[in-house]
Amino acid sequence: MKKIGVLVSGGGTNLQAIIDKVHKKSGEIAVVIANKADAYGLVRAENSSIPTEVVLEENFADCEAFNAALVERLQAYGVELVVLAGYMKIITPSFVAAYPNKIVNIHPALIPSFCGEGFYGMHVHEAVYAYGAKVSGATVHFVNEEADAGPIIAQRAVALADDDTPELIQKKVLQIEHVLLPWVVEQCCLGRVSVDGRRVYIEEKSEEENR
Secondary structure, X not given: OEEEEEEEOOOOHHHHHHHHHOEOOOEEEEXXXXXXXXXXXXXXXXXXXXXXXXXXXXXXXXXXXXXXXXXXXXXHOOOOEEEEOOOOOOOOXXXXXXXXXXXXXXEOOXXXXXXXXXXXXXXXXXXXXXXXXXXXXXXXXXXXXOOOOOOEEEEXXXXXXXXXXXXXXXXXXXXXXXXXXXXXXXXXXXXXXEEEOOEXXXXXXXXXXXX
C-alpha cells in the first residue's frame, strides 16, 4: 500500500474521513504531523493507532528550516503521498520539489474563485457570502509554488440558498470535502491519477474492479 503522510492544524475532520475510507484499504497513513500541539487531529490519529508528530515552527530559524524538518520527518516514515487536511501553513518551493505532484490539498471553494492569499478557512465562506454566489464547493488540487494554483484534480459543487450564512455555507462545503478528499486520495493510492501540464486525468475502474 502507498504510504500517506497527513498534515493537520486543527480538528482533523478531513483526516477522519481519510482514516475511515482509505486507511488500511487502498493506502496506509504512515504518520500524521501537526504544527500545533493541541490539534485534535492528533487525537484522531492516536485513536486509530497511527503514529503522530508535532513540529512547531517557532523551534526553527525560519519557514524554510521548518519545512525542511517536515520533509525530513515525512521521508523518515517512507511517505509517498502528502495530504494537507486543514493545514494552515505555507508550503515552500523546496517542500514541493521533494514531492512533485505528490502533495494534495483541499480548498473550500471552486478554484479559481475565492482562492489564493488570504482565502482560507472561514474567510473563504465569508467572501462567498459577501459576493452573493449561488454555488460554492470544494476543490482538490496538487500543490505547487503558488497558493491554490496547482493542477486541479477534482471538484464538486453545492447549491447555496439565499439565506445561507457563512456558517451554513461552511457546513455544506465540509460535507462535500469529506467525500471528495478521501476519493481523490484513494485514486492516487491506486495509481489512477496522472498529470500532463495543468491537466489531471483519473483512469476509470476496470470491469474486473466493478464486479
